[in-house]
Amino acid sequence: MISIILLSGFGIINLFVGFLKSKRILLPLSLLFLAIVFGINLLDWNDTKSYFDNMITIDNFAVAFTGIMVLSTLLILPFTQHYITRNDENIGELYALILFSLVGAIMMVSYNNMLMLFIGIEILSIAMYVLAGSDKRSLRSSEAALKYFLMGSFFTGVMLFGIVMVYGATGTFNIAEIAGSAEAMGTGGVNNVMFMLGVLIIIIGISFKVSAAPFHFWTPDVYEGTPTVWTAYMSTVVKTAGVAAFYKLMDAAFAASYPGWMPTLVAIIVLSLLIGNVGAVVQQSMKRMLAYSSISHAGYLLMTLLAFNELSRSSILFYSFAYSTASIAAFGVLQLVSRQRQSENYEAFNGLGKTNPLLAFSVTVAMLSLAGIPLTAGFFGKFFVFSALIEQPNMMWLIVVAVILAAVGIYYYFRVVIAMYLHPVAEGHTPIKSTSFINVMLIIITALTILLGIAPALLSDVL
Amino acid sequence: MITALLLFWPALAALLVLLIKGEGAKKVAFIATLVEFAIALFATVNFVPDATTQFAIDVPWVERAGIGFSIGMDGISLLMVLLTTFLVPLIVLSSFKHDYKNPHVFYALVLFMQTGLIGVFVAMDAFLFYFFWEVALIPIYFIAAIWGGARRIPVTFKFFVYTIFGSLFMLAAFVYLYFQTAGTELAAHSSNVNAFYQLTMDSATQSWIFWFLFLAFAIKMPVFPFHTWQPDTYTESPTQATMLLAGIMLKMGIYGVIRWLLPVVPLGVSQWADTVLVLSIIGIIYGSVIAIRQHDLKRLIAYSSIAHVGLISAGIFTLNEQGLQGGMIQMLSHGINVVGLFFIIDIIFRRTNTREISNLGGITQTTPALSIVFLILLMGSIALPLTNGFIGEFLLLSGVFQYNYIFGAVAGMTIILAAVYMLRMFQGVMFGTKSEATEGFADLTFHEKAVLIPLVIMVFWIGLFPNTFLSISEPAVGQLLSIINR
Numbered sequence: 001m002i003s004i005i006l007l008s009g010f011g012i013i014n015l016f017v018g019f020l021k022s023k024r025i026l027l028p029l030s031l032l033f034l035a036i037v038f039g040i041n042l043l044d045w046n047d048t049k050s051y052f053d054n055m056i057t058i059d060n061f062a063v064a065f066t067g068i069m070v071l072s073t074l075l076i077l078p079f080t081q082h083y084i085t086r087n088d089e090n091i092g093e094l095y096a097l098i099l100f101s102l103v104g105a106i107m108m109v110s111y112n113n114m115l116m117l118f119i120g121i122e123i124l125s126i127a128m129y130v131l132a133g134s135d136k137r138s139l140r141s142s143e144a145a146l147k148y149f150l151m152g153s154f155f156t157g158v159m160l161f162g163i164v165m166v167y168g169a170t171g172t173f174n175i176a177e178i179a180g181s182a183e184a185m186g187t188g189g190v191n192n193v194m195f196m197l198g199v200l201i202i203i204i205g206i207s208f209k210v211s212a213a214p215f216h217f218w219t220p221d222v223y224e225g226t227p228t229v230w231t232a233y234m235s236t237v238v239k240t241a242g243v244a245a246f247y248k249l250m251d252a253a254f255a256a257s258y259p260g261w262m263p264t265l266v267a268i269i270v271l272s273l274l275i276g277n278v279g280a281v282v283q284q285s286m287k288r289m290l291a292y293s294s295i296s297h298a299g300y301l302l303m304t305l306l307a308f309n310e311l312s313r314s315s316i317l318f319y320s321f322a323y324s325t326a327s328i329a330a331f332g333v334l335q336l337v338s339r340q341r342q343s344e345n346y347e348a349f350n351g352l353g354k355t356n357p358l359l360a361f362s363v364t365v366a367m368l369s370l371a372g373i374p375l376t377a378g379f380f381g382k383f384f385v386f387s388a389l390i391e392q393p394n395m396m397w398l399i400v401v402a403v404i405l406a407a408v409g410i411y412y413y414f415r416v417v418i419a420m421y422l423h424p425v426a427e428g429h430t431p432i433k434s435t436s437f438i439n440v441m442l443i444i445i446t447a448l449t450i451l452l453g454i455a456p457a458l459l460s461d462v463l
Numbered sequence: 464m465i466t467a468l469l470l471f472w473p474a475l476a477a478l479l480v481l482l483i484k485g486e487g488a489k490k491v492a493f494i495a496t497l498v499e500f501a502i503a504l505f506a507t508v509n510f511v512p513d514a515t516t517q518f519a520i521d522v523p524w525v526e527r528a529g530i531g532f533s534i535g536m537d538g539i540s541l542l543m544v545l546l547t548t549f550l551v552p553l554i555v556l557s558s559f560k561h562d563y564k565n566p567h568v569f570y571a572l573v574l575f576m577q578t579g580l581i582g583v584f585v586a587m588d589a590f591l592f593y594f595f596w597e598v599a600l601i602p603i604y605f606i607a608a609i610w611g612g613a614r615r616i617p618v619t620f621k622f623f624v625y626t627i628f629g630s631l632f633m634l635a636a637f638v639y640l641y642f643q644t645a646g647t648e649l650a651a652h653s654s655n656v657n658a659f660y661q662l663t664m665d666s667a668t669q670s671w672i673f674w675f676l677f678l679a680f681a682i683k684m685p686v687f688p689f690h691t692w693q694p695d696t697y698t699e700s701p702t703q704a705t706m707l708l709a710g711i712m713l714k715m716g717i718y719g720v721i722r723w724l725l726p727v728v729p730l731g732v733s734q735w736a737d738t739v740l741v742l743s744i745i746g747i748i749y750g751s752v753i754a755i756r757q758h759d760l761k762r763l764i765a766y767s768s769i770a771h772v773g774l775i776s777a778g779i780f781t782l783n784e785q786g787l788q789g790g791m792i793q794m795l796s797h798g799i800n801v802v803g804l805f806f807i808i809d810i811i812f813r814r815t816n817t818r819e820i821s822n823l824g825g826i827t828q829t830t831p832a833l834s835i836v837f838l839i840l841l842m843g844s845i846a847l848p849l850t851n852g853f854i855g856e857f858l859l860l861s862g863v864f865q866y867n868y869i870f871g872a873v874a875g876m877t878i879i880l881a882a883v884y885m886l887r888m889f890q891g892v893m894f895g896t897k898s899e900a901t902e903g904f905a906d907l908t909f910h911e912k913a914v915l916i917p918l919v920i921m922v923f924w925i926g927l928f929p930n931t932f933l934s935i936s937e938p939a940v941g942q943l944l945s946i947i948n949r
Contacts, residue, residue, distance in 0.1 A: 407631050418620065
């Protein structure tokens with residue numbers, strides 16, 4: 001709870017620091033703020049408390065997810081290093097917005113009330129709309145912001161509509177009470193048309209936020225146009241918050257109505273896996289490929305929603321973090337490469353293995369992790385997700401589909417690796433420059449990915 | 464403790480080698496692999512020839528899930544470990560005359576791969592096995608893709624995606640099996656190999672698990688019709704990678720069948736053994752016939768490898784003792800022979816710059832040592848009595864005959880066909896008149912002899928005293944059969 005208040009305060013401080021003449025202090029200051037919040041957040045471990053008339057509950061689930069989201073942000077922010085040298089722009093607001101959006105993300109994992117969920121999503125999204133368009137000189141960035149805003153606000157509206165219908169059927173916004181009155185309806189409220197319609201519409205709304213197919217169509221364009229650092233944030237923290245909120249909602253409020261919404265969710269998962277993996281194969285731009293891959297990872301993550309057991313909670317946590325570290329490394333290096341090569345295509349990575357072994361190695365580990373190959377965190381992510389699902393009856397076929405599509409994934413992830421190690425660097429291209437600060441961050445991220453690939457129990461046994 | 468040392472020493476050495484720039488890397492790598500071989504020999508001396516898993520280590524890895532870091536060696540594992548640790552120093556030594564770019568990375572990857580290979584052979588936990596299975600694949604992909612021939616990028620990529628595709632099915636099967644196991648008080652399930660052996664499932668379930676697992680192993684071996692990645696990959700890879708692939712890596716597939724397929728789903732095996740035997744025997748004939756038609760030496764050996772592996776796979780799926788023991792001994796023999804043959808091809812290629820049989824000839828005139836060594840390894844491959852190949856193929860064929868005499872008769876053609884393609888190759892390369900390319904062909908150097916002579920010694924050792932090795936694996940194979948037939 002303190003972390004929400006602190007983060008809001010820190011955001012405002014960042015806004016004012018932005019008025020200073022030298023903006024160099026903004027990045028270290030933000031990192032310090034995040035480190036403080038990370039520490040304070042952990043104090044709530046094993047100490048479940050409710051706030052604001054039971055609107056928010058800080059339990060271990062909330063603390064764990066807040067932890068990995070703050071940590072991810074902490075790992076993303078160093079890649080904004082080039083911003084602080086651009087003294088002519090108002091970058092204070094960017095650092096403020098990122099903290100504000102994190103407040104929204106924390107609300108999304110600790111809500112106890114549908115309204116709080118809605119407010120959390122809105123706080124997160126509005127900050128993201130602005131960040132998507134933060135590169136004001138780029139037409140693509142503005143296009144991304146507009147698309148994201150129009151689509152995003154439409155789908156939040158849709159979701160609100162669903163929340164209202166559920167309210168109409170149950171008379172409450174509190175998720176525990178919703179579960180209670182759904183059970184009172186008999187068979188989990190599956191036969192109550194208004195209730196079920198509300199549930200399905202909410203599912204559609206959140207699916208948009210986690211970019212699951214068929215509500216994914218904004219993803220490639222928005223990801224491509226958004227400045228790469230914020231794309232990294234979008235595909236990691238926003239997705240983690242979305243999936244965690246989704247899980248919490250289904251687990252706490254609608255678990256009894258499982259037969260009613262299960263087919264819809266299965267369809268969403270299969271479509272996400274299919275569209276994400278197949279779409280990524282045909283891309284020429286690494287950034288668009290990562291966008292499609294983020295759709296497919298939404299599919300893998302949502303598979304945990306089909307099984308409410310102890311394993312599924314920790315598998316979301318593990319998978320989200322594994323996916324986050326890998327994505328941050330990939331987007332981070334992509335940002336360095338695309339700034340200096342003026343291209344986001346695979347060819348821009350040619351010869352990186354020779355000229356910048358460290359960058360190439362961290363991208364390789366990231367790609368192995370995204371592809372789910374052992375020795376990296378991504379393998380155990382997939383492993384836990386499949387294990388969580390396998391105890392559910394009649395879901396073996398879905399695992400088989402997911403496994404086959406994971407094999408497809410290897411194809412496009414390895415195109416980057418091949419470009420880096422096997423293609424020579426183009427004539428006249430100078431090595432990619434990177435700062436020692438970023439190098440250190442990349443080493444930390446890569447070490448985390450490998451560490452979790454060797455000792456998964458560090459994170460999987462937390463929840 | 465010895466097992467852990469065997470497992471981690473190469474990885475540690477890999478890190479060490481990575482720090483050494485320049486030529487020193489290959490020497491350090493060679494010494495490290497010799498040390499590894501010494502450790503393996505030490506383990507063999509201390510090995511008690513019974514069916515138990517020895518030098519075992521079992522610590523929890525993901526404790527809550529019942530996944531353990533359990534490693535250990537029974538006779539089957541020990542033979543494979545011996546093969547690996549014996550061949551890797553020779554493979555490293557065989558590269559001394561090559562000037563690979565970034566040698567420290569090259570040798571670090573070879574050592575890292577050794578950890579993966581040893582891990583596969585000593586893992587006594589399904590997920591640990593899968594883990595090392597993939598760990599072994601990544602370095603070999605990079606070795607082949609970075610230091611390979613002109614078409615290396617698409618070819619190695621096909622190899623990589625093909626094998627991963629198969630192994631994902633293995634993973635799915637393991638996850639399913641894992642959830643069928645009874646656990647302990649600590650965890651609900653267990654992925655230990657013994658827990659898998661105790662499973663009883665109906666034959667329909669076993670059938671599909673059989674295919675999931677078989678797909679992964681069959682691609683690795685490779686069994687017809689999953690072999691299409693193999694000839695290209697062998698041809699395009701640098702010689703050392705080809706040796707690793709053909710000498711050791713394909714044994715991962717066979718070992719996987721013996722350890723993780725036959726005893727786990729015996730009903731599935733008995734249902735599909737005929738199909739597998741037919742596929743394997745098709746592979747024998749198909750590989751041999753195509754090998755006869757090859758002009759490129761490396762491709763010829765690659766296809767002959769499909770034929771030999773076909774016979775091993777046919778033998779172990781007969782589920783009788785001759786077949787399994789023959790498979791064990793033939794894995795050793797094939798590893799030794801194929802590494803030797805690929806090295807000789809490499810020697811010829813480096814001196815003449817060609818692998819086309821039609822461009823070669825008359826090499827015997829100036830090279831007594833090479834000719835003798837080549838002939839011995841060749842005879843080992845053809846399975847001439849007194850050589851290692853004879854023991855393995857004899858046991859395998861007698862196993863197949865016991866199973867079904869028609870299968871046995873067809874599979875027996877392997878010996879005739881092998882003689883045809885091998886002798887045809889030897890005639891074209893070594894005899895006849897000198898060609899432009901083979902003019903002034905020099906005999907073996909000291910380094911080359913140092914690689915080939917240990918191999919030749921092993922050809923005769925296995926050929927004359929097979930019991931040294933058969934007795935190591937015999938109790939373990941016997942126990943395996945009793946698990947299968949329970």
